[in-house]
Amino acid sequence: MFNKDVYTGRRAALKKELKSGIAFFPANNEAPFNYPDNTYIYRQDSNFSYFFGLNHPDLVGVIDFETGEEILFGQEVTVDDVIWCGPLPSLKEQGEMTGITDCRDFNKFGDFIQDAIAKGRKVHFLPTYRGDTCIQCANWLNTTPAGVKQYVSLDLIKAIIKLREVKSPLEIAEMERAANTAYYMHTTAMKMCKPGMVEQEIAGVVEGLSLSGGGPVSFPVILSVNGQTLHNHGHHNVLKEGRMMVCDAGAETEHYYASDFTRTTPVGGKFNQRQREIYEIVLKANMEVAAQTRPYMPYMVMHTLACRNLIEGLKGVGLMKGDTEEALMAGAHYLFMPHGLGHMLGMDVHDMEGLGETYVGYDEITPRSKQEGFSCLRCGKTLKPGFVVTDEPGIYFIPTLIDLWKAQGKHKDFINYDKLETYKDFGGIRIEDDLLITEDGCRILGRPIPKTVEEVEDMCAQGREWIKMPGLY
Numbered sequence: 165m166f167n168k169d170v171y172t173g174r175r176a177a178l179k180k181e182l183k184s185g186i187a188f189f190p191a192n193n194e195a196p197f198n199y200p201d202n203t204y205i206y207r208q209d210s211n212f213s214y215f216f217g218l219n220h221p222d223l224v225g226v227i228d229f230e231t232g233e234e235i236l237f238g239q240e241v242t243v244d245d246v247i248w249c250g251p252l253p254s255l256k257e258q259g260e261m262t263g264i265t266d267c268r269d270f271n272k273f274g275d276f277i278q279d280a281i282a283k284g285r286k287v288h289f290l291p292t293y294r295g296d297t298c299i300q301c302a303n304w305l306n307t308t309p310a311g312v313k314q315y316v317s318l319d320l321i322k323a324i325i326k327l328r329e330v331k332s333p334l335e336i337a338e339m340e341r342a343a344n345t346a347y348y349m350h351t352t353a354m355k356m357c358k359p360g361m362v363e364q365e366i367a368g369v370v371e372g373l374s375l376s377g378g379g380p381v382s383f384p385v386i387l388s389v390n391g392q393t394l395h396n397h398g399h400h401n402v403l404k405e406g407r408m409m410v411c412d413a414g415a416e417t418e419h420y421y422a423s424d425f426t427r428t429t430p431v432g433g434k435f436n437q438r439q440r441e442i443y444e445i446v447l448k449a450n451m452e453v454a455a456q457t458r459p460y461m462p463y464m465v466m467h468t469l470a471c472r473n474l475i476e477g478l479k480g481v482g483l484m485k486g487d488t489e490e491a492l493m494a495g496a497h498y499l500f501m502p503h504g505l506g507h508m509l510g511m512d513v514h515d516m517e518g519l520g521e522t523y524v525g526y527d528e529i530t531p532r533s534k535q536e537g538f539s540c541l542r543c544g545k546t547l548k549p550g551f552v553v554t555d556e557p558g559i560y561f562i563p564t565l566i567d568l569w570k571a572q573g574k575h576k577d578f579i580n581y582d583k584l585e586t587y588k589d590f591g592g593i594r595i596e597d598d599l600l601i602t603e604d605g606c607r608i609l610g611r612p613i614p615k616t617v618e619e620v621e622d623m624c625a626q627g628r629e630w631i632k633m634p635g636l637y
């Protein structure tokens with residue numbers, strides 16, 4: 165974990181935002197994989213980690229906004245813990261690591277919070293996203309799992325978003341590290357993108373490189389020649405010439421800071437004419453966003469810019485038609501990009517989405533749109549220096565959606581359905597970078613991952629024959 169001053173500073177900043185009541189933050193529990201002692205790699209809750217840093221289960225952090233008190237509830241280390249896990253810090257030492265002197269028995273937390281409720285104190289609590297945490301909190305709060313929601317505090321949610329949305333230099337350095345790991349993940353995937361490879365062979369190496377970089381992937385690897393399926397976690401296809409491989413993958417650091425990049429690579433390392441035409445449209449949208457994104461601009465403006473670019477480009481290859489602005493306002497581009505330009509990035513790959521996507525992505529100046537083609541944007545709010553957002557336009561040819569819209573005659577003045585029929589075997593293209601908002605613009609985090617047609621083809625050319633595990637594929 166970071167130095168304890170980081171955590172005392174963050175808690176002090178939270179105390180400036182809230183003046184009454186008491187907040188509690190439960191650590192994540194171990195999550196069993198197939199029996200209790202065989203658990204998934206431990207992942208601390210991001211909010212607990214942000215304010216307390218400790219990387220263990222069976223902890224609850226408490227902040228009293230009226231007295232300023234901070235309490236850490238936790239378990240003492242047992243001999244069994246030491247036998248199986250090695251020497252571990254005592255509860256008092258854990259308190260010292262996060263700058264808290266008042267450490268109490270974990271089993272007393274229920275009585276503590278019941279006492280606060282009985283005294284009529286306001287209890288601030290965040291939405292839960294794991295069933296076990298929800299049940300645990302229901303027991304502490306003497307309510308049902310459904311009843312836990314009544315303690316969810318919008319004031320606490322908004323205060324935390326205000327703190328976590330602006331990344332400090334320490335956090336930016338972490339995210340830079342995660343982005344640099346992603347460089348190796350993506351360039352290796354490009355080098356492996358050869359006919360005959362099975363997607364899983366590449367996805368496994370990509371995931372392993374993240375672990376070698378210090379942490380697991382920041383979300384399950386999306387790697388497929390069926391890039392038209394936005395979140396494709398099936399990895400069983402054999403790569404064939406004429407297809408493209410979408411690889412959407414990022415790393416997490418040991419402090420849980422994430423990267424999230426996407427590259428699209430032609431199988432065999434050379435784009436054909438049709439692939440190149442569509443790729444250049446997506447690339448232009450991605451690069452114009454990176455060139456124009458700056459603070460104090462709503463990211464919705466950049467989403468609109470990207471969609472306008474896609475429409476212009478698709479008109480250029482005869483897949484769309486009509487007036488660009490009219491097509492844009494009607495949301496006709498949604499057929500080709502049924503997702504938003506990007507999302508906030510931080511300790512969570514979709515940062516703080518567990519607190520509520522609209523609270524994180526929108527503000528009073530920019531409310532969420534209800535219009536198709538715009539409502540799908542996860543982050544449309546005004547950018548500030550220190551924000552990190554993704555820039556991830558794409559063009560996808562989704563046969564089911566094409567058939568549906570065509571049958572409805574939807575936006576037929578803007579879409580050339582006859583030509584589109586010939587693209588149903590194309591797949592999809594997405595290009596994604598992580599943008600740090602600076603004082604006067606933005607910059608892409610990490611070592612630049614090849615992105616232009618020439619850069620991607622050059623990286624592919626550095627590939628070699630990969631040794632396949634005998635008998636597996």
Ligand code: GLY
Nearest residue numbers: 383412413424507
């Ligand atoms: N990279 C996964 C996502 O943004 O949803």
Ligand code: MN
Nearest residue numbers: 424554556596
């Ligand atoms: Mn993303």
